[in-house]
Amino acid sequence: xxSVGKIARRTFLIGAAAVAGGVAxxxxxYRKPFPNPLETDLGKGEATFNPYVKxxxxxxxxxxxxxxxxxxxxxxxxxxxxxxxxxxGLEQVKVEHGPASYAYYNAAILEEGGPFAFFDESMTAQxxxxxxxxxxxxxxxxxxxxxxxxxxxxxxxxxxxxAARHLLIAAAxxxxxxxxxxxxxxxxxxxxxxxxxxxxxxxxxxxxxAIAPPAEVRLRDRADWKLLGKPQKRIDMLAKVTGAPIxxxxxxxxDMLYGTVKMSPRFWARPVKADLAKAEKMPxxxxxxxxxxxxxxxxxxxxxxxxxxxxxxxAIDVQWADPEYPLGSAAIxxxxxQALGTKGSVMRNNGDVDTAFADAPRxxxxxxxYAVPYLAHATMEPMNATARFSDGALDIWCGNQAPTLVRQLxxxxxxxxxxKVTVHTTFMGGGFGRRVEMDYALFAAxxxxxxxxRPVKVTWTRExxxxxxxxxxxxxxxxxxxxxxxxxxxxxxxxxxxxSMIASTLRRLFPSISPIGPDKSIVxxxxxxxxxxxxxxxxxxxxxxxxxxxxxxxxxxxxxGFFHEGFMDEIAAAGKVxxxxxxxxxxAAYPPAVKVVEKVAAMAKWGEALPxxxxxxxxxTLSFGSWVGEIVQVADTPAGIRVEKVWIAADVGTALDxxxxxxxxxxxxxxxxxxxxxxxxxxxxxxxEQSNFHDFDAMRIFQCPVFEVAILENFHKMGGVGEVGTPPxxxxxxxxxxxxxxxxxxxxxxxxxxxxA
Amino acid sequence: xRLTVDGQSFDIDADPDMPLLWALRDLIGKTGPKFGCGIxxxxxxxxxxxxxxxxSCSLPVGQVSGAVTTIEGIGTADRLHPVQQAWLEEQVAQCxxxxxxxxxxxxxxxxxxxxxxxxxxxxxxxxxxxRCGTYPKIRAAIRKxxxxxxxxx
Numbered sequence: 001x002x003s004v005g006k007i008a009r010r011t012f013l014i015g016a017a018a019v020a021g022g023v024a025x026x027x028x029x030y031r032k033p034f035p036n037p038l039e040t041d042l043g044k045g046e047a048t049f050n051p052y053v054k055x056x057x058x059x060x061x062x063x064x065x066x067x068x069x070x071x072x073x074x075x076x077x078x079x080x081x082x083x084x085x086x087x088x089g090l091e092q093v094k095v096e097h098g099p100a101s102y103a104y105y106n107a108a109i110l111e112e113g114g115p116f117a118f119f120d121e122s123m124t125a126q127x128x129x130x131x132x133x134x135x136x137x138x139x140x141x142x143x144x145x146x147x148x149x150x151x152x153x154x155x156x157x158x159x160x161x162x163a164a165r166h167l168l169i170a171a172a173x174x175x176x177x178x179x180x181x182x183x184x185x186x187x188x189x190x191x192x193x194x195x196x197x198x199x200x201x202x203x204x205x206x207x208x209x210a211i212a213p214p215a216e217v218r219l220r221d222r223a224d225w226k227l228l229g230k231p232q233k234r235i236d237m238l239a240k241v242t243g244a245p246i247x248x249x250x251x252x253x254x255d256m257l258y259g260t261v262k263m264s265p266r267f268w269a270r271p272v273k274a275d276l277a278k279a280e281k282m283p284x285x286x287x288x289x290x291x292x293x294x295x296x297x298x299x300x301x302x303x304x305x306x307x308x309x310x311x312x313x314x315a316i317d318v319q320w321a322d323p324e325y326p327l328g329s330a331a332i333x334x335x336x337x338q339a340l341g342t343k344g345s346v347m348r349n350n351g352d353v354d355t356a357f358a359d360a361p362r363x364x365x366x367x368x369x370y371a372v373p374y375l376a377h378a379t380m381e382p383m384n385a386t387a388r389f390s391d392g393a394l395d396i397w398c399g400n401q402a403p404t405l406v407r408q409l410x411x412x413x414x415x416x417x418x419x420k421v422t423v424h425t426t427f428m429g430g431g432f433g434r435r436v437e438m439d440y441a442l443f444a445a446x447x448x449x450x451x452x453x454r455p456v457k458v459t460w461t462r463e464x465x466x467x468x469x470x471x472x473x474x475x476x477x478x479x480x481x482x483x484x485x486x487x488x489x490x491x492x493x494x495x496x497x498x499x500s501m502i503a504s505t506l507r508r509l510f511p512s513i514s515p516i517g518p519d520k521s522i523v524x525x526x527x528x529x530x531x532x533x534x535x536x537x538x539x540x541x542x543x544x545x546x547x548x549x550x551x552x553x554x555x556x557x558x559x560x561g562f563f564h565e566g567f568m569d570e571i572a573a574a575g576k577v578x579x580x581x582x583x584x585x586x587x588a589a590y591p592p593a594v595k596v597v598e599k600v601a602a603m604a605k606w607g608e609a610l611p612x613x614x615x616x617x618x619x620x621t622l623s624f625g626s627w628v629g630e631i632v633q634v635a636d637t638p639a640g641i642r643v644e645k646v647w648i649a650a651d652v653g654t655a656l657d658x659x660x661x662x663x664x665x666x667x668x669x670x671x672x673x674x675x676x677x678x679x680x681x682x683x684x685x686x687x688x689e690q691s692n693f694h695d696f697d698a699m700r701i702f703q704c705p706v707f708e709v710a711i712l713e714n715f716h717k718m719g720g721v722g723e724v725g726t727p728p729x730x731x732x733x734x735x736x737x738x739x740x741x742x743x744x745x746x747x748x749x750x751x752x753x754x755x756x757a
Numbered sequence: 758x759r760l761t762v763d764g765q766s767f768d769i770d771a772d773p774d775m776p777l778l779w780a781l782r783d784l785i786g787k788t789g790p791k792f793g794c795g796i797x798x799x800x801x802x803x804x805x806x807x808x809x810x811x812x813s814c815s816l817p818v819g820q821v822s823g824a825v826t827t828i829e830g831i832g833t834a835d836r837l838h839p840v841q842q843a844w845l846e847e848q849v850a851q852c853x854x855x856x857x858x859x860x861x862x863x864x865x866x867x868x869x870x871x872x873x874x875x876x877x878x879x880x881x882x883x884x885x886x887x888r889c890g891t892y893p894k895i896r897a898a899i900r901k902x903x904x905x906x907x908x909x910x
Contacts, residue, residue, distance in 0.1 A: 237845055243789025245788045258783060306792075310795075379854075379888060380855050381793075429791070430888050461795060693794050701885070701895060702879035704896075
């Protein structure tokens with residue numbers, strides 16, 4: 001590991017965009033930094049050094065953490081990256097989300113978008129990664145997703161802190177008439193030890209910001225970290241235990257109206273006939289307006305309070321057109337199964353699978369069909385946004401995972417320039433991928449055009465939220481394996497069919513763009529796993545069902561974690577091999593994976609006999625750059641199966657905040673277990689059948705198992721954290737149920753086959 | 758109609774069928790209690806009426822006869838309730854949206870049972886949903902709050 005983080009000016013600018021404060025160098029347009037968005041909105045006496053740091057004359061230090069805080073703790077970890085290098089304590093800084101700006105593009109989210117597994121470090125894979133990082137900058141996606149925020153911010157936010165500190169020291173040196181090398185920093189001050197003189201950062205901030213930024217900065221060696229690598233107190237905790245108004249739904253503005261929406265429960269369908277008269281006459285109703293968007297069609301109800309809007313929405317009598325997709329779940333499944341029978345895109349192809357199966361003795365071949373349902377995100381905070389359109393300018397307040405996209409789509413929707421839109425990103429009551437969508441913001445923006453300049457807060461009912469999601473798509477898979485003499489797999493063939501999440505997202509966000517190439521998310525979590533099997537093929541087929549599909553915590557890996565690891569457990573059972581031993585052998589070429597499997601097995605005392613009526617199951621998924629093994633222990637009780645204990649071992653490469661990482665791993669596992677145990681979105685008459693938490697519930701405290709977590713740092717690249725606990729949870733539970741009952745459940749949710757306590 | 762909320766009296770002009778939650782949030786401006794489901798299925802809207810926990814999303818404001826306490830009435834950033842203090846120390850919240858309701862349920866539990874068992878916690882907190890899965894920390898924080906309260910902190 002390099003002891004000195006010397007960064008050449010060129011790398012500095014590519015890696016950290018505008019960190020140098022508006023200096024454009026380089027040969028290619030992608031190397032030009034974006035302007036610092038903080039420069040146009042500085043308070044009196046405030047100075048800014050780069051898009052991440054502002055310091056006031058009163059020594060108020062503000063760090064911009066430009067990623068969506070939806071519970072994952074990213075605002076804390078990003079702030080710590082800057083604070084570490086700026087040499088200030090977390091309690092000394094204010095942390096803000098900041099404005100929508102291309103300067104805050106996320107390069108890391110696209111880096112793993114190529115057709116290469118995370119462990120593939122071939123020249124081609126690396127070249128595509130760096131190319132896609134450049135694409136990330138071209139598109140300038142300010143987006144929170146792909147478990148990429150910490151990886152994206154790690155270099156550029158530390159550099160931002162280091163560059164600012166360098167300039168503050170330089171300004172202090174000038175002011176005190178001493179050499180910069182004789183100055184030290186501590187707690188937001190610069191100290192000259194020899195003379196005892198000191199200056200606060202605030203006292204020299206204005207002068208420092210006027211100095212040309214350094215060509216290179218020195219980053220702290222890991223051994224010298226004071227904050228990073230240690231659990232921190234989250235910056236948002238006090239607000240969250242006192243009920244502070246931090247969420248989109250809490251926005252209150254002078255003269256504000258309230259509203260809700262009633263959108264077609266059949267996706268993309270228009271109203272054929274609508275009777276608004278009764279609703280319009282209800283007390284408190286101001287106006288009912290039609291909504292026409294790429295997200296669908298319906299009505300916006302504007303009222304004096306939210307309750308009046310809800311009641312009026314109920315009273316609107318509409319006949320909706322027929323849907324363009326099959327009416328019910330059985331017919332939709334049929335489309336998926338037919339797609340499975342067509343030729344797909346092969347994303348992994350080792351050896352010669354066709355030959356391996358052609359001459360395989362029947363008793364050596366195992367086959368299985370798997371299926372998972374559509375799923376809603378069901379964030380605790382229902383979709384909402386507040387908008388004000390006055391004097392040709394739009395202000396919009398909402399929790400969202402992509403502020404520059406909110407700005408762009410809302411500007412287009414109301415017909416003004418992007419520069420006339422101000423996005424105020426709030427904390428969000430859960431995201432899980434739902435708030436990458438733009439429907440809630442678009443609806444509020446369009447309704448704000450109808451209020452004569454008054455702001456309107458548009459809150460969806462839970463029913464509207466549940467029935468208008470961009471769902472985790474349903475999927476089906478066909479799996480085949482040939483076993484060798486020792487019971488180990490010598491050939492596997494995996495085919496997965498699912499509606500394309502990418503194509504669906506483009507239709508909503510950028511309908512003019514046609515998707516090119518196969519949708520890798522259909523096979524993510526299946527084609528890219530660290531197993532070596534001589535003949536190993538994974539292919540994916542996009543099924544033509546146009547129900548909105550989107551990113552749901554861990555995306556394709558939420559599907560294929562279950563498929564791949566359920567089938568691996570079947571192989572182990574058929575071959576009479578221990579599932580842990582089988583994985584260790586198949587993963588031998590990938591030491592970090594083996595270490596994860598060994599660790600989680602040791603934690604769970606795998607192999608030790610359990611009392612009757614208890615059993616364990618395990619699963620492993622590499623996703624978003626982190627290697628995660630989970631073991632679930634279940635018990636047979638008179639009330640049903642109880643999930644007793646879950647052990648998680650995760651190699652995240654570099655653990656920036658072990659406390660937050662542990663919380664996220666547990667959170668991801670509970671999210672996955674909730675879905676596996678009981679969640680499904682089904683369709684009848686072209687509409688979602690579920691509506692609220694009584695028929696789309698999640699794990700409750702009395703069902704919650706005990707968790708034990710180990711965080712490993714063996715791999716040399718940093719992995720993600722927010723999603724990686726989810727994929728192995730469902731297969732580990734299903735495999736445990738097999739061990740307990742002998743029942744192999746290949747279709748989720750498990751509650752359709754077994755009862756849970 | 759008159760409503761006493763967090764020790765303050767409010768005159769509101771509301772449809773008596775309006776759920777207490779919306780009277781609090783839209784008419785009075787108390788946004789601490791959250792809207793989650795509207796059918797008393799998630800507990801995000803939990804407040805106390807005369808010390809008893811209720812789901813304010815499903816209680817018509819016209820039927821409220823006692824004093825209402827919200828998360829904003831049990832403690833402040835400077836003077837946290839022991840349950841809030843325990844939540845802070847255990848670093849319970851993730852997205853935080855359900856936590857006002859979780860805390861209000863926990864406060865009511867500890868007012869009734871000073872040293873709750875796991876079963877007591879399961880019973881009292883089972884109606885409060887958390888999509889981030891903070892349950893292990895909620896359980897730990899309730900235990901810590903019980904200790905803080907017993908110690909008179």
